[in-house]
Amino acid sequence: MAKEKKSALKEKKGSSVSEITNLSSIESIKEKRRSKINTDTLVSSILNKDITALSRAITLVESKNPAHLEKANTIIKACLPHANKSIRIGITGVPGVGKSTFIETFGKHLTAKGKRIAVLAIDPSSSLTKGSILGDKTRMEDLVKDDNAFIRPSASGDSLGGVARKTRETIILCEAAGFDVIIIETVGVGQSETTVHSMVDFFLLLKLAGAGDELQGIKRGIIEMADAIAINKADGDNLKHAKLAKIEFNRALHLYPEKTSNWQPKVMVCSALKNEGIHAIWELILEYVTMTSKNNYFNEKRHEQNKFWLIQTIEEQLKSDFFNRSDIKKELENQLYLIETNQTTPFAAADYLLGLKTK
Amino acid sequence: MAKEKKSALKEKKGSSVSEITNLSSIESIKEKRRSKINTDTLVSSILNKDITALSRAITLVESKNPAHLEKANTIIKACLPHANKSIRIGITGVPGVGKSTFIETFGKHLTAKGKRIAVLAIDPSSSLTKGSILGDKTRMEDLVKDDNAFIRPSASGDSLGGVARKTRETIILCEAAGFDVIIIETVGVGQSETTVHSMVDFFLLLKLAGAGDELQGIKRGIIEMADAIAINKADGDNLKHAKLAKIEFNRALHLYPEKTSNWQPKVMVCSALKNEGIHAIWELILEYVTMTSKNNYFNEKRHEQNKFWLIQTIEEQLKSDFFNRSDIKKELENQLYLIETNQTTPFAAADYLLGLKTK
Structure with missing residues (x-):
């Protein structure tokens, strides 16, 4: 650099610029060029289904470094025209319902059909514990080893809104990387289902057959959001209970007003452990996609979701700008x-x- | 005024102030004094249970004139220490359920017991039609003539929020005027029940016994808010249906999680037309007030409502300031x-x- 500065080429009368400007602008141009090469490479790698590139881009999305976020935005923008092509499935259910086993069996079923699937998570607790419900990947041993599956733990963040943004942007990157199905898992706590519901095409609620009081513990809002309820662990002695629960849930679902999609939510029984009823759930989802694509609800819902976000x-942001002001807090x-x-x-x-x- | 200006008293050397300042400040002081006398008189008349003064104060609250609103704020502030002493009851139900007849019978029942009652309304349609659900006072013929009853149609406004504010402020004025019970009526449309629910102590849902499908048409959120459901028009041939409906609603209510008040919502049957079951509803409300006063939920709820508003x-305001900017709208x-x-x-x-x- 110092050498270049002393070069005879610079010895022009009247038009020399200050050394400092010269130096810093050269650096800046070089940096931008490097960055552009980096992001361009990442984007084309993502479009070539390179999982390492995808992971690196997601890390940029999740970063707190403003320079990383700028890069992330550039990458997302370049990926956007290639996004929107997957089926986005939200899966929720209380702890113990068998979400991990279900996703593993369901995921393996899809990859066996040649589908490429990505599994993301929204974990409301992760912003506190910095942990993640998918952190323990050992719970999905087989799927983790599957070349056609990509599992990414929940982003951590200061707010559910922040986590949601990162997940939404990760969906775009995964779709650009050619994943056919994106599964977003969440735990049945607080606002997280609403958040997941507002970013997926199909919302699946996993339940267990209980001791006859199936309806007692359910948050009504979640049932209302569900496009299907799957009663898991329907095997052995449980099968009878599960079938009874199916009748009860069907009855409960009929109490709700018809959905604008014209879709009538279905109750299914399955055993993820024994791989029973899993194919029927996938068929149901395809039926939903076909029906809502025909009546254009599928696209309308995505548009509404975009507007919502x-x-x-x-x-x-308006609220936090106001209420986080120290004078406002005090007053x-x-x-x-x-x-x-x-x-x-x-x-x-x-x-x-x-x-x-x-003021 | 011109005379005063020319008075010899003004002929002092060196200390005369400009005529204009002098004139306008004199006017301003006089105006303030007049206004102060006016508002002071209004406030003491309100505290003396003067209905004409109450009506005039409410008219100031509902005005769009900034000078009137300033007066209104002064009056409300002076009334505040005398407010908060009534039982605030919200009443909702679809058109045709018999709200007017119910309020008339219920109101007469209370005034006969020596209670003073005020009936207000929140009408989401009034902001469009400038009409009001209580505009047709002939529907409450007897109550209107009752000296212990005060009926005020819904304020009109550009937004539900604006109407809500005016109603909340009217509640304060009515309480200062010594009303024991404030009834706020609304039609079962849109957001208006939520608005009413957030400003009353007890929320009563009026229903009709239908043809067996009672649960079909109900907005779940409204049932969840209800502290009691009264099945109206339970007379003659309808009585049997009403009792069946009571069982169904009781069943539905038990599906909801317990309220933080520990209050278990009740289903009642009544016939406002025949004045049957009305006393039992009043007794139920008193039971509610006693119970929630004991466990302090009554006051806590009012505090929460204040914070909510x-x-x-x-x-x-933050949202409308932002989204109503012409540059933001366009962009x-x-x-x-x-x-x-x-x-x-x-x-x-x-x-x-x-x-x-x-920018």
């Missing part, structure tokens, strides 16, 4: 106290706090 | 198009739009 992201406490002591109303307090916005 | 008002359309054509992601689009915020 756009508005959602903006609204979350919010004061105003809450004034409300509780009947000195002001919630509306007058809101007006007051909003008045601080431009 | 504070946060809700701020969030709505939002552009970004949506770019998303649909796979040229950007919802997240990148959100980042871009938020970047315009400070």
